[in-house]
Structure formats: structure tokens, C-alpha cells
Amino acid sequence: MSTKVPKCVNTSELAELINLHLSGSDTDIKNPSWKVYDSSISGRGIFAARDIKEGEVIFRERALLAGPTGKKNSKLNTCCVCFCQLFGNEETMLCKLGCSMPVCENCSTSERHIKECTTFRQWKPKDLTKINPHSLRIVTVMRCIFLNEEQGKLLMSLQANGDKYYRAEVQRAAACFECFPKSPDILEWFYRTICVLNTNAFEGRSNVDNHEVFVRALFPLAGLMNHQCLPNATHSFENGETIIVRAARAIAKDEEIVTTYTHILWSNLAQK
């Protein structure tokens, strides 16, 4: 992927890039019930292209970037590739080739893992005895290296709210390796990808074959949904890498499809 940050694309170019991302998946792009349009809430959004019934699946989308992640003290026993549950102690869950990623036996020889494994081994992981949550968290970000040109352009076309604390994520990951990339271009790509992830990605629990995993995943279409406190759509993970967006109530043609970025039953500062 080129490391040049493209110029901002307009909304119809973004819609085209999203169609390219969805083509080949089981998302209906010939006759979709949604359309990408400028929003009066903020920037771009998704709108109903026709009347949508309550409970209807609006779309399913496969992630552009995804990976297992963990919170403090959470279990990290998940394969980085297929999200299956790993057993044994942490050392035995790690790839035998020394890349420091937890991976199952089947995926350890997959084409996908081999290229990522080669990259992590070039960075020289410092500790091969346990799963480090910081190097696990950078896996989703590192995957931007393997996107093709259109996918890279799509990634860079998504809103990226900057925050100085996001650089710390790169620094914490860098501390896990002897030879983490130092090139300013690559570091800028990683930083920008983290900003895109933190603005648009979904982080949450997913169930993969009865194994609960904590996933961080970027869905460019679903990520365009703006927030409303009373949303008309809900989302859930179908597996580690697929999201389903459903109508929470009937949505009229041309109405914006919105979700909530918070949990409806959480209180806010105004509600004591």
C-alpha cells in the first residue's frame, strides 16, 4: 500500500470506495436499502433508500480491518486470525515461529498469518513467554500494511479525529519490539489508522463458536452511522469480522439511519 495520504474524497467518491469494499461480499450493493449521503447531523451519514421495516436487516458488512483485543485483566486466549479459542498456557498459545501473536494450529500455516508473522518477526518481539495486550492491540493497526490501494484510500477517506493520547498506542506497541518501524511515513500511517479506528471502529464482545472474544473492527459503511440518543438502528457482531445492522423501528425512505455510540441505559452527567 502507498504510504501517501490521499486528498480528501467527496461523498460520492467515498460511496464508490465503499461499494468496491462491499463487492464480492454478501452485502447487496445492486439494490441496497441504504445510501451514503451528506448528513445534517455531521459530515457524511447513511440514509434509507426506501422504506425499511422494523427488525429488517439493513446490511451485513465484513470488516476492512479487525483483530482481537483485550482490556486490562481480560483473557487474551483468542487466535489472531480466526478468533477461535486457544487452550493451554499463554506461551503455548503463541506462534511457534516467534512472531508473538496468539494463533491456532490451523491458522499458523495460513497465507494470511505467514505475511503478518514475517512482519512481526522483522520487528523482533522482546517477550515470547506471554501475550502482550499492547502488541495484540497493534495487530489490527498493522493490518493496514496489507490493504490494497483502494482499501488504503477508503481507510484514509474516513473521519480521523486526532488526539495526542493516540500516539501513545504506537509508543506502547513499539516498546514490545526491538526493531519497531522508525520511518516517519509508516509511523504516520499507524497513527492515522489509530485515529480512524478510534473515530469509527466498533469495539465489543463477539461470540465465535461459543467463545467470547473482544474485537476491535473497522466497518467503513457501518462506521458512517452518526449518533442519536434515540437511534433507529441497532448493530451486533455476527462473528469476529462481520457486523449486522438492523432497523430498531420502521425507517422511512430518506431518513438518516442512526445508531447510538453509548448504551441506552447508561446515565449521563445530567441524570443523577
Ligand SMILES: C[S@@+](CC[C@H](N)C(=O)[O-])C[C@H]1O[C@@H](n2cnc3c(N)ncnc32)[C@H](O)[C@@H]1O
Ligand atoms: C463514526 S463517525 C460518523 C461518520 C461521520 N459523520 C463522517 O462524516 O465520516 C463519528 C463522528 O461523526 C461525528 N458525529 C456523529 N454523530 C454526531 C452527532 N450526533 N453530533 C455531532 N457529531 C456527530 C463526530 O465528529 C464523530 O466523531
